Amino acid sequence: MSTPTTPSTAPAASPAPAAPDLETLRTTSDVLGLDGLLTADELALRAKVRAFVDARIRPNIKGWYEDAVFPVEIVRELGDLGVLGMHLEGYGCPGRSAVEYGIAAMELEAGDSGLRTFVSVQGSLAMTAIHKWGSEEQKNRYLPGMARGELIGCFGLTEPTAGSDPSSMSTFARHDGDGWVLNGAKRWIGLASIADVAVIWAQTDDGVRGFLVPTDTPGFSAVPIEPKLSMRASIQCDVFLADVRLPDSALLPGAKGLRGPFSCLNEARYGILWGSMGAARDSYEEALKYSLERLQFDKPLAAYQITQEKLVNMLLEIQKGVLLAIHTGRLKDAGTLEPVQISVGKLNNVREAIAICREARAILGGNGITLDYSPLRHANNLESVRTYEGTDEVHTLILGQHITGISAFR
The missing domain is CATH 1.10.540.10 (Acyl-CoA dehydrogenase/oxidase, N-terminal domain)
Structure with missing residues (x-):
């Protein structure tokens, strides 16, 4: 009968590889x-x-x-x-x-x-x-x-029943004497509960107009939306406007129609196409570092073909996404960037970033569901990023209209 192996006679475990230097990994990547x-x-x-x-x-x-x-x-x-x-x-x-x-x-x-x-x-x-x-x-x-950073602002466009279709907003501003009275509700308004001033978009008898509403104005209230599974280190609110009375000087004089808020949304969308690649890159770096350190079956995870394929596919999409961001930024600085080109970047980069973060979490195994590692946190956050400033579906239809000449929004 064979004798069981005892701790004193068991083979020594292979030492874990030295932790790789992050800047070296970035240069190689x-x-x-x-x-x-x-x-x-x-x-x-x-x-x-x-x-x-x-x-x-x-x-x-x-x-x-x-x-x-x-x-x-x-x-x-x-x-x-x-x-x-x-x-x-x-x-x-x-x-x-x-x-x-x-x-x-x-x-x-x-x-x-x-x-x-x-x-x-x-x-x-x-x-x-x-x-x-x-x-x-x-x-x-x-x-x-x-x-x-001494004053905080928020931007009130989305409503409980008007997300992707802001033209159907029901918040209304009625001109009254030498001022305005606003009534309505907004939803998913970032920072509203800590803001000093709110940019509120409302229907008027003269089309959609923008108003600057000091948040201490009677009738304005903001309630944080809780609990959330995404964007937990951020604030999004329901905003209520009940007979909010403003002077004429609160009107944004240059904005008339949806061109006003859409011009701002395009600025935010532009930032997203860059930002999403930051979340993707951080998740990739976390997975790469982990796979080089984590031993399974006596060798690092990074030594296995399937892991290397995952890492390569992640890296390819990050490199392409950052290249797209740089190109888009150069167009913007040259004054030649078109809104449809922003839609290309927002749709592609956020979609790929979510896939990268999820794949990075898989490389981390069970450890990846803890907050000790970033990929699943990034993936959860990106579900919000994917939704705000135009969903995948909205940007798909923007691009579809551009290439076919046919609007499929209605």
């Missing part, structure tokens, strides 16, 4: 040399925002996400970093390029979609609406403080 397409200033900005994410977001995001807390204390730090209203000129705004804004969005979303979403709501939506369509008095009153 840039197979197309995409860093060579960025200027020295763009690379310096990336390093600055990446360092901020490493210092302020990564060490804390697990707790923020688990506890469903948006870290309000970080808002002024983001202002100091220069990422609020980053692409806007004048009025205390940073005035950086579209590519620089995209790079910042990508690095912030590598930390968490919720934090990038704050920057998007503040800058691409609320600040852009004021900058593009507001009066000089409105711009001077709000934009400098918003750029510094």
Whole structure:
């Protein structure tokens, strides 16, 4: 009869490989040399925002996400970093390029979609609406403080029964004497419960118009939507407008019709096509590092053909997605970017990012369902990103109309 192996005679376990250096992995993973397409200033900005994410977001995001807390204390730090209203000129705004804004969005979303979403709501939506369509008095009153993170804005377009079809919004603004009275409701409005000013879009007798509503105005209320399975380190609200009375000076004078809010949505969509690649890249890096360290059947997961195929497929889509983002950003900086091209980036990059995050979670096995690792958190967040600023279906129909000349929305 054979003698059972005892602990003293059992073979020694193979030591785990040394932890790979992240920057080395990033260099190896840039197979197309995409860093060579960025200027020295763009690379310096990336390093600055990446360092901020490493210092302020990564060490804390697990707790923020688990506890469903948006870290309000970080808002002024983001202002100091220069990422609020980053692409806007004048009025205390940073005035950086579209590519620089995209790079910042990508690095912030590598930390968490919720934090990038704050920057998007503040800058691409609320600040852009004021900058593009507001009066000089409105711009001077709000934009400098918003750029510094001293004032927070929100953007009220979506309604409980009007998401993908904002033309059917029921919020109405009635002109009354020398002012306006607003009634209605909005849903999924980021930051509304902590905002100082809300950009509210409403039907009027003269079409859709935008209004700046100080959130302490009687009749305005915002209630955070809870609980959520996605964007837990972010705030989205139901907003209620009950006989909200505003002066004529609250009207955004330059915006008339849906062109006003859509111009802001395109700014946000542009940031998303970059940001989603940040979530994808972070998930890929997590899976790559883990697969090189994790031993199964006496060798690293990365040594198996199936794992390598997964990693390669993830890397290919990230490299293509970042290349698409850079190209789109260069078009935007040149002033030649068309809305349909933004739809290409938003549809493709978010769709691929979700698939990458899910595949990364699979490589992590059971450990991947914990908050010790980022991919499933990113995947959950991206379900929101995939939905807001135009669903996959909406962007598919935008592209379908472009290539066929036929609108299939109705």
